Amino acid sequence: MKVYDHAFLPIFIFDFILFCVGTTFNEELNWEKPLGHMSTGRVVRDVPDGSKVDLREKGAASVDAWHFECLAQAPKTEGPKVHTRYGAMQGLLTDMVYIFYGIPYADPPVGGLRWKPPSPVTSWKGLYDATFPRAACMQSCVGLCTTKVSEDCLYLNIFVPLDVDFSKPPVKPLPVMVWIHGGDFVAGSASNSLYDGRFISNFTHTVVVSVEYRLGAFGFLVSGQDPKSAAVGNYGILDQQAALLWIQQNIAVFGGNPNNVTIFGESAGAQSVSLHLMMQSSQPLFRQAVVQSMPFTIPLKNRREALWLGKEFAKVANCSINDIACLLCLSPQAVLTAQKIAGSNMVNPFHLLEMFQTWGPFIDGVLIKEQSITAFQKGDWQKEKPVLFGTTSEEGVVFIYGVFTYPVSELECVFYVTAIFKQHALKILQEYLPLYKDADMRTMMSQIVTDYVFLCPSRKSARDSAQMGSAVWMYIFDHVASDLRVWDGLAFCFEHVCHGAEVPFLFDSGPVANFTLSPAEKLLAGSILCYWGTFARGANPSSPVAQSAFCRQQSPVRWPRYTAENDWLMMNLTLSSHAQTSPRDHICDFWDKLGIY
Template sequence: MVVVTVVVMVVVVVTVVSSKRDLQLYPVMVYIHGESYEWNSGNPYDGSVLAAYGKVVVVTVNFRLGVLGFLNTNENPYLRSITNYGLMDQIAALHWLKGNIAVFGGDPDRVTVFGHGTGAACINFLMTSKAVPQSPGLFHRAILMSGSSLAPWSLVSNPTRYTRQLAREVNCSHTPLGDELKKCLRTKSLHVIMQAQVEVPEYYYAFGPTVDGVVIDTDFDTDRPSYINRLRSYDLVFGVTPSDAFFTFNDDDVKTGFEMDKQNKILRTFIRNTYNYHLTEIMATVINEYTDWERPMRHPITTREETLALLSDALYGAPVMHTGNLHSHASSKTFLYVFDYQTKNGDFEQQRLGCVHGEELPYVWGAPLVDSLAHFPTNYTQAEVKLSETVLNYWVTFARTGMISHPLMSPSFTPSGAPSEPEGPTTDRNPEKNRARTLEWPEYSGQRQRYIELDLKPRIRTHYRSHQLSFWLRLVPQLHHAGKDAPETHHHLENHNDWNSYRGFVRSEPVTRVILPPETTTEATTTRQYNVSAVLQSTPASPDGSNGTRLRTHASLSDGFAAYSTALSVTIAIGCSLLILNVLIFAGVYYQRDKSRMEAKKVAENGGLLAPANSISGDMHTPPTPSMAVKTEVVTRLGSGGAKAPPSTPMTQTAHLPPPEFADYPSQAPHYGTAHGVSHLHTLPRGGLAKVTTSDGQKQPGSASLTLSVPRAPPPPQVPTHSSESQPLLKQTSFTLTSPHTSTPSKSPTKESNVGELRV
């Protein structure tokens, strides 16, 4: 069994009056080293200058790394099992400091943890871990320098793949994963284990923090309220440098640059190792975003700079900014910095690359204030000394109060460690000289995004590379989703299995199986968080199929095409049905409209409304004029016996008025006699009301009045007066002008006649 040793180095420099020495407790700053999950140590970092200048207690911690610190033999990540031994070492060191730091003059209630690179990612994991108690907390503030738990390299995906490779290298491949494999590995020497060769994808780690359900929750989701609530418990300073991805290039790349062909290989390797879905679309979008299309000729140095900016934004800038945005929504004590100064006589000054990964560390530890400090460069300029003092002031003020809007001014530092003047604001009255040391650092918010740019002349800026970082935080996650019915080959790059088209080692095929928690039945098809490495990759089945892990296999190529064909057939059938229905509706509407048009045409040709068959007008046709209906009742006397004929049937006649040019009506019609059996008929002006009465001058009951134009009546014929014996059999004739809709018959005459006659 591996024995764990936690080495804690505490450097305490007390610079206050001796009478207060035993009463005052100083802020504690704990450093978690970075560089890699597999190597490095806290020993090279000398905290004497930081402790003396800032009057704080500085602690550096060593913890287990590599296979000893992060070996994961648990195939099912949803089963709780301790695998993050390196993180557990850090938690143990913080527990020890909580109970013992007061002996060294440190204040256990003012503990600030700061780290760089992978160390910053570890701190971020601790900030959101359930294994770290919140009250009383083991630490209270955090400084993340170029690192975040949301970075794609921070969390190892599919760790059992590398565990199996290690087992093969040390002859333990016959042992299943779990406790049996641990027993086999304990029989091997440390030298044999450390010499084992494991293939690691470019830009990532084989052994690092993994989801174990103890330190890192199985549901590691930034959208969960519990994640935000834990994050808000701490004050935060976070920041980056413009060229954080510098160490992904070799010496030749740095000195001479490279052509587009090599850039294409680098991008293919990065995209295949980072994403699982729609790789071709993501790569085309990335190239379009980071290519300067205004330059017709591209120099190799320009190509290298574009690639460096791309990788720096994707691996460091975007995830660190995402962490800061989440924290700023939950707490107001959030501060962002961008260290953008390249040391004049530093290790990278000749490369013209800007500030590279880790170049801010000498200024944080105070190396420019002394001749030499640990492994940092020497021979700093006076301006660089002032820059280091500025950084120290900000860091120490944050450790003291949690706020750095108004940094506390420290005295000028001398190599001996003694202050040259009393503590307090500087007495120098030159405003330009002290501008950098007194510049107010505003708080960061997701809306305004104000930050401080740490340079020889610090300044306040807003929205650091907002367009490029939004590309990685918004657009790429939208492109990176599984797709419901897309076959696996759709997500491959062009020449996907051509190993000469990549630079460095690439992982195997993208995810084909997703391990689900025991209670989960719904498959998630979209990666909601930026940490794409949290998506589990393909995992071979264990030899014995233990742990009862439920696996869901994605659709194969043929299944994908079958599903697509079925959906296409259903869509076509529905479309054809709707098309036929529309054609039938159109035909019906067209037929009805044509029928109406033909009927109207036929009526126009017949001169108006057609007369009924029993019309007294016979077959005569007249031009269409306003019409009126005439009802007559004829009573005849048949023979002399006085027998009554059966009641006659009312006849309806459509009579037409003459054209308007023949209708010349006088205002008063002449009166004619009634000896001929015709009632007095008065002509009316146009639009007048015509009334018809009986021979006795009474209005016919049931008759209706109609407004119409009546032509001038012709004069009656002059006939001699005959005796009653020679008169025709017609006794009385009555007729009533009615509207066509009046159905009430006219009143029958009181006397009968043998012959009915209609006179006008």
């Protein structure tokens, strides 16, 4: 077996499986500033009173039976009406929060707008029905996925605490938390039941927003450099920007404070968060950020590599790379097919880690100027913004065991390590081999992925940022759910703290992820939400002054800021959470000195 035989498997297998189970701004923001990339196209949206709106393009691939599992069981009552700058809408009243589902933040990127920056949303007439989720963005679906997908997918969901009075301006606008989902930039949805924002909004007393954005070739195809005659990529990131701008313009009518927006995301969502921290055009759109399980050392493609992938895509689709008309005429399913086949080829054999993320953002020199790890080391990001960095304790398990479904011998392990790390392989093997005596070397390989891809570069970025004066906190999630059952065959997650293991605790979506939180685990979930909610209020995540009354009663453990003066203490999020130095600091010192991030 060759390492490149697995190129079709995304690094974020776990995100895909989760998808399948269930600063004050004074100037007026507009679509031209700061987003100079916006398309000026328009699509008319006319919404009759009381009608359900679904602007999905005819012929888009879909699978029926898509819905929040938990929403299906929730009582539905006529919700409040609000007036945004684009029109009126009616939401949904639930037992926890008000919900506004499927709000368009840009016009549908269909037809001639397929590979264009997002266009400002067209105002509608009548009352928009925001009581049900819209389709997820186009993606392939395997196994038991049951979700409708469409090219018309630029929507967001808003969750609002029940004490917000929509009949008058809020006396004290609430903090806003914007979730960017993961999924390797090829899968996932804001309306995945795993990311039900009701519990976070209710518990933290914040306005929670979840955002859809274009995925795969639809969001990241590069066929040239001229935006008038080619796909120039990074549309998925521009979609996120457009959503953040819509939030700035409209969130006040939902009781939210546009001057206090926190963006947070896990995995590919964390990569997105890091890019917005680097992009100057995103600077006025949020105040602080949470970066969960960021794969810092998975490289973004450069322009040449992105264009090579685009040529492979066009070849598979029987189009010329220079024939944008041919590409635009492809059916959505044809795009997905070409995306999958083209993505199975290795773009750069010297960058084997690229196999873990075929489609996604690339360094275009304008929007994205460098690798995230480089930007954080050099200080080329919005250093004035507070950031939480964190990982799980066993990030690499799901990837290694997902790719290598059989035991890996020591000889094979040496081959793979050498193929990826080349001249550094001997030092790495000397560091790790003495610690692992099992015949199956997947345990060691999992630890290398955890250390090299996630933990140590996150620590490096946090330390460099802290030394430049940034307010940084670090955590490690280190708890295996006591009632965790087998997740679609990933039995090896039964005894490990896998990539994404904190997400069901953050969203209280344990049943969706196939386990039930014990009373002790409920307290852990509550502590996590206390930290995230307090941070969203612009404070130290464990500041008692900024905490809700419930959090003050719970008295979560103090989370010290990550600095050398605090002995580089991080928060260990487990049943008995505590601040500590990382038990793998010596390993991260090794990687830092190796200098290959």
